[in-house]
Amino acid sequence: MELLHSGKVRDVYADGDDILLVASDRVSIYDVVLPTAIPDKGKILTQLSLWWFEQLADVVPNHVISATDVPAEWAGRAVRCKRLEMVMVECIARGYLAGSGLKEYEKSGAICGVELPAGLIEGSALPEPIFTPTTKVAPGEGHDEFITYAEVEASVGADVAAELRRITLEVYRRGSEIAARNGILIADTKIELGFAGGRLVLGDELLTPDSSRFWAADEWRPGGAQRYLDKQFLRDWSAQSDWDRTAPGPEIPDEVVEATRNRYVEVYERLTGNRWV
Template sequence: MELLHSGKVREVYADGRDILLVASDRVSIYDVVLPTPIPDKGKILTQLSLWWFEQLADVVPNHIISSTDVPAEWAGRAVRCERLDMVMVECIARGYLAGSGLKEYERDGAVSGVELPEGLIEASELPEPIFTPTTKVAPGEGHDEFMTYADVEAKEGAERAAELKRITLEVYRRGQDVARAKGIIIADTKIELGIGSDGVLKLGDELLTPDSSRFWAADEWKPGGTPRYLDKQFLRDWSSSLTEWDRTAPGPEIPDEVVEATRNRYVEVYERLTGDRWN
């Protein structure tokens, strides 16, 4: 097999007409891969994504061909997929103010050109979910920047832009309904979309995982507070206490207790959403 791409977390291999997407235990924050892996992370991301792809199969098709027809050494953390011509827009839906969306709102009163009511604060629930796309920048070439919907129309055309927005918001709404019933708030999420050989937009990469989404414990959420994170924001918060690290490579080693606490959050999200025990 030919290695096509090695990303921050995944490797992509060509295998005939298909690709193999292999998730590692690597973890990145601020676009920097940290030297310490999180045990089981690759398998958790893969298995949770597969669960979500099945839950949302009636909303939008996806790139999965098989989760079992993969080399034995990658079992559980690899999937065989259809090759997609990926859309070069990061499709993001937000239902709550946090992270870069909060910073954009505090500066402009809007996110990706979407005007929001005055007086919102950290963790505020938005009146309705919004589509806040960003550019898609290759690793090492800078950071993604917010795009307006008009920017997406100019880049992808009006018809495709409308589909990207519709799919992103519907995935978020359906995912949020499922998660809230399990005591989890999905504050925001990023999805990857590409075009299959049949010309149809399909979901690719991962879906509604602690790497691609901001998960909060619902019973600890309140506007103005900091909910208990069930995602890798926990690692970002830990790193912010490191005055000697300037958020550039190489990243710092992660202490054992922080590794364990991070893994526990990934496991908790998996178990609460799927209802299955992680072993």
Template sequence: MTRGNTHVELLHSGKVRDVYADGGDLLLVTSDRISIYDVILPTPIPDKGKILTQLSLWWFEQLADVVPNHVISATDVPAEFAGRAIRCERLEMVMVECIARGYLAGSGLKDYQREKKISGNLLPDGLVESSRLPEPIFTPSTKEPVGGGHDEPLTYEQTVERVGKELAEELRRVTLEIYRRGSEIAAAKGIIIADTKIEVGTSNDGTLKLGDELLTPDSSRFWSADEWKPGSVPRYLDKQFLRDWSGQLTDWDRTAPGPEIPEEVVEATRNRYVEVYERLTGDTWK
């Protein structure tokens, strides 16, 4: 692809995003692809790429004082990528998935039920599905490449072994502060952020910066606060809805190729992405 006098080169195609080199910068282009259980499903979700991009940009701006981010421009991008691309700084990504959990759900719930702890964080007895944790916890995991297997949980001590004590401490601090601040903002809009994943890297001068996406329905578990009750499953405003749908299938073993998504499930998934965008930002999705 050529843009002006420069050549835009595809560097990497992930489950959802494509990364291009454009001069010294990167173009992070979010597609309408959707993946569950590390499998890209064959049916796209209309507008998903634009919703994730615009919501990430909104969050990057809201939380810029917590930690800087990789965004250079949301408008200086090729016309065909308008609305779903970010021109961003090249970062040396930290090979750890940084996850914060404030409620008991998903794989965290299974770990708790098995051993009363998540990624080495010991939790009290008596918690049930959707319980609010006594305090948010840092539950990092490995960061496997596409097709390289599933991410595996890491304890904090294992994270220190991987990246060193100083960086591990900063990853924990940043992840929990992003979660804390993001949760406060979302709570005012009637949304619970049960958990979230962030990705960070270092710039040329060694500054730690946020990359990829931030607090989106792909990277976070969003619940409608007025429907939350410990011991029950709140209404999801994220792609967990799609995971639950796939769990009803008897002919898919969670390996590629994934199943086609029925039209009504596509629409219901898109509606959840639009709803969380509109409730958080206060803007109407066009």
């Protein structure tokens, strides 16, 4: 097999007409891979994504060919997938105000050209979920930037843009309904879409603690930080140091590694109803 790409978390290999997507235990924040791994993280991301792909198969097809036809050394963390022609737009849905969306709102009262009511605060629920696309920048070449829906249309055409928005918002809506039944709020999520056989197909990962903000619903209180069940916990930990957010990142203390892993496990178990072993 040929290594095609080594990303912040996943390695991509070519195997004939297929690709193998292998999730590592690496963790990145602010586009920097930290030197300390989170045990089982790659397997949790893979198994949770597979579960979500199955739950949302009627919304949009996905790239999975097999989760078992993979080399034994990658069992549980690798997926055999279709090759996709990726759309060069990061597709993000937001239902709550947090992160970069909060900062953008505080500057302009809008996100990606979508005007929002005045007076919202950190953690506020939005009147309805919104599509907030960004550019897709290669690792090491800067940061993704917000773009308007009109800019998406100009980039990929009106028909494709409409489908990107529809799929993203429906994935968020359905995912949020399922998560809410298990005591989890999905504040926002990012999905990857590409073409296979002329159809838009979900790729990469889906509704994981790496690609989404998960909050404990019973502790949700607008006006400040929430109880995060995702890697925002690591971002908050790093903010307590003098790290300038450039490589190399800081080593993660054992207790923070354990607390981070526990959050990933908790999300997996609460969403799927399966125990992580």
